[in-house]
Amino acid sequence: MARRQTRSDDWGFPRWRSYGSERGATQVRMCDRHGCDRPGDRPAPKSPNSPERWYFCEEHAGEYNRNWDYFQGLSAEEAAERERNERRTSDGYAESSYNSWAGPGDGRLSRDELRALETLGLENDAGMDEAKAAWRRLAKANHPDVKPGDAAAAERFRQVQAAWDVLRSADERRQGQA
Numbered sequence: 001m002a003r004r005q006t007r008s009d010d011w012g013f014p015r016w017r018s019y020g021s022e023r024g025a026t027q028v029r030m031c032d033r034h035g036c037d038r039p040g041d042r043p044a045p046k047s048p049n050s051p052e053r054w055y056f057c058e059e060h061a062g063e064y065n066r067n068w069d070y071f072q073g074l075s076a077e078e079a080a081e082r083e084r085n086e087r088r089t090s091d092g093y094a095e096s097s098y099n100s101w102a103g104p105g106d107g108r109l110s111r112d113e114l115r116a117l118e119t120l121g122l123e124n125d126a127g128m129d130e131a132k133a134a135w136r137r138l139a140k141a142n143h144p145d146v147k148p149g150d151a152a153a154a155e156r157f158r159q160v161q162a163a164w165d166v167l168r169s170a171d172e173r174r175q176g177q178a
Contacts, residue, residue: 029055030055032056033057033060036057038057040054041055041057042055042058043055044056044061044064071083110170112170113170115163115166116162116163116164119160119162120134121134128167128171131167132164135160135163135164135167138156138157139161139164142154142156142157142160
């Protein structure tokens with residue numbers, strides 16, 4: 001006849017069970033989606049800036065995230081203001097312009113540099129010598145002294161000059177790092 005064990009495995013050292021394991025049943029929170037019987041182990045906010053959370057299974061969390069609109073109920077100005085404030089306070093999470101995988105190009109040029117090359121009418125892989133030649137050519141063609149009274153040429157000259165400033169400062173920054 002076998003004796004029933006009356007002692008616990010939790011006494012003494014070493015512990016025979018892992019830390020955090022308990023005798024009782026584990027509480028499992030179910031998915032908050034109506035009709036779902038899977039465990040809800042993925043929290044999702046009920047509303048922006050709210051501590052309250054829904055708990056979904058993987059499938060319903062994906063569905064919730066696809067349909068989530070952080071700017072719901074805000075006007076365009078309010079949404080732009082909120083985005084500007086979020087970007088200002090989350091500088092630690094800003095994407096690096098030189099080590100970026102998500103941006104256009106091969107990651108060696110920033111988005112501003114790519115826009116500057118486009119303004120100068122160059123390809124993404126153009127070097128500084130080509131950029132300088134394009135800048136000189138476009139600046140001479142659109143200079144206010146060459147075309148006095150032409151507002152479109154003056155605006156084009158300002159754009160070309162700004163593009164050259166972006167490319168020159170980025171090149172100087174790279175030369176200083178090397």
